[in-house]
Amino acid sequence: MVSFNKLVMFILFYGFMLPTLVVGKPQVPCYFIFGDSLVDNGNNNHLVTFAKAKYLPHGIDFSSGPTGRFCNGRTFADFMAEYLGFTNHIPAFAFSNGSDILLGLNYASAAAGIRRETGHHLGDRITFDQQLQNHELTVATIIDVLGGYDLASTYLQKCYYHIGFGSNDYLNNYFLTSVYETSSMFTVDEFAKDLIHRYKTQILKLYNYGARKVALHGLGPIGCTPYEMSRHYSNGSCVDYINTAVQLFNHHLKLLVDEFNNNKSLQNAKFIYLNIYDMSIEAIRNPSAFGKRFRVVNSACCGMGLNNGAITCLPFEIPCRDRNKYFFWDAYHTTEAANKIASSRTYLALNESDVYPIDIYHLVQL
Ligand SMILES: *[C@@H]1O[C@H](CO)[C@@H](O)[C@H](O)[C@H]1NC(C)=O
Ligand SMILES: *[C@@H]1O[C@H](CO)[C@@H](O)[C@H](O)[C@H]1NC(C)=O
Ligand SMILES: *[C@@H]1O[C@H](CO)[C@@H](O)[C@H](O)[C@H]1NC(C)=O
Ligand SMILES: *[C@@H]1O[C@H](CO)[C@@H](O)[C@H](O)[C@H]1NC(C)=O
Numbered sequence: 001m002v003s004f005n006k007l008v009m010f011i012l013f014y015g016f017m018l019p020t021l022v023v024g025k026p027q028v029p030c031y032f033i034f035g036d037s038l039v040d041n042g043n044n045n046h047l048v049t050f051a052k053a054k055y056l057p058h059g060i061d062f063s064s065g066p067t068g069r070f071c072n073g074r075t076f077a078d079f080m081a082e083y084l085g086f087t088n089h090i091p092a093f094a095f096s097n098g099s100d101i102l103l104g105l106n107y108a109s110a111a112a113g114i115r116r117e118t119g120h121h122l123g124d125r126i127t128f129d130q131q132l133q134n135h136e137l138t139v140a141t142i143i144d145v146l147g148g149y150d151l152a153s154t155y156l157q158k159c160y161y162h163i164g165f166g167s168n169d170y171l172n173n174y175f176l177t178s179v180y181e182t183s184s185m186f187t188v189d190e191f192a193k194d195l196i197h198r199y200k201t202q203i204l205k206l207y208n209y210g211a212r213k214v215a216l217h218g219l220g221p222i223g224c225t226p227y228e229m230s231r232h233y234s235n236g237s238c239v240d241y242i243n244t245a246v247q248l249f250n251h252h253l254k255l256l257v258d259e260f261n262n263n264k265s266l267q268n269a270k271f272i273y274l275n276i277y278d279m280s281i282e283a284i285r286n287p288s289a290f291g292k293r294f295r296v297v298n299s300a301c302c303g304m305g306l307n308n309g310a311i312t313c314l315p316f317e318i319p320c321r322d323r324n325k326y327f328f329w330d331a332y333h334t335t336e337a338a339n340k341i342a343s344s345r346t347y348l349a350l351n352e353s354d355v356y357p358i359d360i361y362h363l364v365q366l
Helices: 004-023 076-083 128-146 149-157 167-174 188-208 226-231 240-262 276-285 336-347 360-365
Strands: 031-035 160-164 213-217 270-274 296-300 326-328
Touching (some): 076 160, 076 336, 076 360, 128 149, 160 188, 160 360, 188 213, 188 240, 213 240, 213 360, 226 296, 240 270, 240 276, 270 360, 276 296, 276 336, 326 336, 336 360
Parallel strands (some): 031 160, 160 213, 213 270, 296 326
16 A cells, blocks of 8 residues: 555655656756846846846746846747756856856846947946956856866866857947947947957957857847837838948858867867847848747837837836737847747757857757
8 A cells, every 4th residue: 555655755756857857968067158138137136237127027927027137038048048958047147156056157247248348338237358257256166166177177168158249339339429439430340340359359268268169149130129220210110220230240250150160279169150130130021920920020019219119118117918929028129939039040940041050959969
């Protein structure tokens, strides 16, 4: 006869084991995230800045409500953690208590850029250089925990690294001519090259901290954000000169991927480029594609003024109801529905132009 206690034990055991059996081991031991508000998951919550999102309606569709994510639900990085087989989303560096660092950390900070001054008018932010310093601390801890440099280095080489910067260098620097001088110092092409030059040095630093499987998130069509459409009174069409500038950056970023992959002294590393731009344009130009997913592509779900993009999503503002039908969540950021498409198409490419030269699924198998 099975006692009641044994039955309870069985159910607890089985209930506990089930997710492990279904999900299996993550495809990589750890996942580290560097970036801006597209993937920030709370690192700005305690900073003195206007770039914060720990209030409703941000997180309205997220399991734990507002967390600091600039989205109604999950970000690109959240979906990727799920596809990679992690049980939990990768925690924010700011809230890490040390027990979780071996699975990876999210260092991303809203308003951050490649250039140090980018986003300063909004307040504090953790720039890419500072995010790299934070990672250096993590690496030192991992060396301690694993008991030596070689063990840590072997471990860190198996991890997957996401890097996504540049949006703020355009939005909150080059094209914000009332505050920043870069547009009078550089032509758009010079600016793209300057950014890539700085980016290269920063990414090589991450290589020196052990990164070997690295995805570089290309820029989306910033000229199509409700913010830029509203600022340019474009009547719901994308702002071409901004998109042209962003595409120049992407062009040079893709060349950087080739340069890294062809560099003999980086032979055991692989870099990939995620072509967010083309898949976003495809969704915006042809909203009825993607299983007729998007109905509204030129207005934010949460925000006010022209295209709902003049004033971004304010605390306790009532957002649109059919959030799965909107491409843009607020003046700058995409909805969970759009993030799901971009993350799934870069994890497993749907179209060969989605990623370069390989997708994330194949990168992490290397
Ligand atoms: C650390 O945080 C995790 C969740 O991220 C939690 O489960 C764990 O109990 C925490 N540990 C300590 C010692 O606070
Ligand atoms: C703005 O766009 C709408 C619909 O796309 C169109 O009906 C209207 O004529 C346009 N207005 C101007 C000033 O171009
Ligand atoms: C190749 O990588 C090394 C770092 O190991 C770097 O110093 C060098 O600048 C790179 N060369 C090119 C052509 O990118
Ligand atoms: C793949 O992407 C390219 C560039 O965005 C586009 O021209 C082409 O139609 C796409 N093909 C498919 C099958 O979606």
